Amino acid sequence: MHRRLIAIVTACVSVAAVEARAQSNKWEILDNSFLVEESFNQEAGVVQNIFTWSRHRSGGWEASFTQEWPAPNLTHQLSYTIPFSKSDGIGGINDVLLNYRYQLLVEGGRRPAVSPRFSLILPSGREADGLGSGVIGLQVNVPASKQFDDLYIHANAGWTWLPGVDSTPHVAGSGIWRMSPMFNVFLEAVAEIDQLLTVSPGFRRGWNFGEHQLVIGAAAPVTRASGVTDVALLTYFPPRFAAPRRPSAAGLPDRPDVTNGTHIVDIGLLQIEMGGLYAHPGTRQHAFGSPFTARVGLTEWLEARIGTDGLVTATDGITRQTGVGNTQIGAKLRLWADPGGVPVLSILPAINLPTADATKGFGSGDRDYLLSVLSGSDIGRHWHVDVNYGIGRIGAGNGEPHFTQHLASTSASVAATDNLNPYAEAFWFSRQDAEGGAMSAVDAGAIYELGARYAVDGGVQMNVSGGSHEVAVFGGVSMVVGDILGNHGVHARQLQHQRRSAARRASTR
Incomplete structure (x- = not known):
């Protein structure tokens, strides 16, 4: 297996309300990682939308849309992921994920933030066309995050189980360095045991506009997995609203x-x-x-x-x-x-x-x-x-x-x-x-x-x-x-x- 450098440009656009900072050491940019899951649920009134897109050297492409909701606050979070793909002229929806994430630990002192996620994988993709597994599966991922002054460390460990088809453990980690309050550089790594390894250096830059925030970023992953090329575009939109009400x-x-x-x-x-x-x-x-x-x-x-x-x-x-x-x-x-x-x-x-x-x-x-x-x-x-x-x-x-x-x-x-x-x-x-x-x-x-x-x-x-x-x-x-x-x-x-x-x-x- 050859080592290849895969160029990837990831744009991340976010619009978010910016709270008053109680501590000068509090990070301005959070929950904008590209490959590694950070352990921060959405706060009450914040809905996040994420779109990703990747294109392979063969001309095939993959895309997904994820929407995350507080339920109703950061302790519980619900989300769903709808993936799509096209390869060799055959395209359509892939297997859909329904996700629940629990904020088990909130970061404080020497304690990291921990928020395990449990996902139900639905066989929505047509198995005959190679768009799905044909079985109902499960995925578990446990992210942990801890700040060390200007360095944030994130670690993931999880497992994907598709009965009779596949059972794959995975690990991931990242280090994000705060060069300035609104500029970070990072290094991410994702490994599916015995299948692939991706290492991705990159950066993200943010600006505050009153109660809103704009973040853009780019990354260049190196992947060892049969030369697969991934190019992703990520959009991030978490507006803050007043306390929700039930409809009339x-x-x-x-x-x-x-x-x-x-x-x-x-x-x-x-x-x-x-x-x-x-x-x-x-x-x-x-x-x-x-x-x-x-x-x-x-x-x-x-x-x-x-x-x-x-x-x-x-x-x-x-x-x-x-x-x-x-x-x-x-x-x-x-x-x-x-x-x-x-x-x-x-x-x-x-x-x-x-x-x-x-x-x-x-x-x-x-x-x-x-x-x-x-x-x-x-x-x-x-x-x-x-x-x-x-x-x-x-x-x-x-x-x-x-x-x-x-x-x-x-x-x-x-x-x-x-x-x-x-x-x-x-x-x-x-x-x-x-x-x-x-x-x-x-x-x-x-x-x-x-x-x-x-x-x-x-x-x-x-x-x-x-x-x-x-x-x-x-x-x-x-x-x-x-x-x-x-x-x-x-x-x-x-x-x-x-x-x-x-x-x-x-x-x-």
């Missing part, structure tokens, strides 16, 4: 995930939710749907809804079918609410009407009868969890009797900022046709509020059942029509509860 109950959409929330649309409000979903189940196979739902609040405990799968199209590379999907009608009933007025238990009965053309494969041609039990709860100031269980009698078509279907799902979301609400979800169907087996899937995305009346959403969904790794992407918009500040319904009870709580606090002073 009037504007929370039930899309885009499978799990339904427990809240009821307020009296007299019309909430419209629409979007698109694109699936790529296999080579030359594509499908698209455009779901639409309208919800209207009838009383403080009841909303009515009507929805449709919208325009549906599917192709197998030879033929294409296009038509309208089925139509759903239903009602959500609030059974139990907490003192603040947010429902924590609701039920959702619904009927699926066969408006789709069964001859095109868009439905069975029979009615479906569904009943779901919805439960949800806030956890702390920032987190919310919903859990659904559903049972249905599903039409089999062709004159066959209906069969029973069970659904279980859970969704967790965090108010990362005043407007941004990322979430992750897992759901399971006992079967989707009379002779079929169970289906499981996971998805992750975010809802972003544009004021009190509008919200946009988007995310990625992956089937993890058996050998099927179908991936879909979706996005949409929700809007509220009506008097969103009306003195009635759930929203009014929430405001009333807040006013009473404030009055009680004032009376005890």
Whole structure:
């Protein structure tokens, strides 16, 4: 194996609020390493976005996007990594990582900062095309960081396990020297045992602009691993916001995930939710749907809804079918609410009407009868969890009797900022046709509020059942029509509860 010098230019752009420095020895630039993981979680209100890109001498390339959220502060951090690659004319998404990192130790005195990370590797890449491993895997990494005046030392140790495919331990380390408050030089090294070794010298330079900070850097790694060339571009965006809040109950959409929330649309409000979903189940196979739902609040405990799968199209590379999907009608009933007025238990009965053309494969041609039990709860100031269980009698078509279907799902979301609400979800169907087996899937995305009346959403969904790794992407918009500040319904009870709580606090002073 020959030793080759690999030129790499890494640009790192960051925008961050700069806190007042209590100590003159505190470092101005942290958490901007290129190859080695530093053991600093994001603080409350800070969301970091990282994009990397590398190009091989063969012309192939790799890229990844990572987003990190405090959950809700630096003790716990959630993130996900979505990698992409293209080689020999074949490209697509690779195996996705869902990450959790715990700030086990905060640096102080002789104590280093330590924050172990645990990652679930999802088989989202197509194994047949060399884009994924085809199995669910695990990765563990333990970074430790310690400052010695103008020198910061970072060390990593971890392990990646892909059952039946690979099991690889790795170690990494770096030393960062502070030449001046806003200029650092560093040396990084990463080793995958018995596979590769990379040594990378580089620098980073920063500037403060009021409450913002700009950092750029460059590095030149030397890699011993079959001459692989990596070129990466890193962007870093951690704005600081005021303490996040939960979104208003009037504007929370039930899309885009499978799990339904427990809240009821307020009296007299019309909430419209629409979007698109694109699936790529296999080579030359594509499908698209455009779901639409309208919800209207009838009383403080009841909303009515009507929805449709919208325009549906599917192709197998030879033929294409296009038509309208089925139509759903239903009602959500609030059974139990907490003192603040947010429902924590609701039920959702619904009927699926066969408006789709069964001859095109868009439905069975029979009615479906569904009943779901919805439960949800806030956890702390920032987190919310919903859990659904559903049972249905599903039409089999062709004159066959209906069969029973069970659904279980859970969704967790965090108010990362005043407007941004990322979430992750897992759901399971006992079967989707009379002779079929169970289906499981996971998805992750975010809802972003544009004021009190509008919200946009988007995310990625992956089937993890058996050998099927179908991936879909979706996005949409929700809007509220009506008097969103009306003195009635759930929203009014929430405001009333807040006013009473404030009055009680004032009376005890």
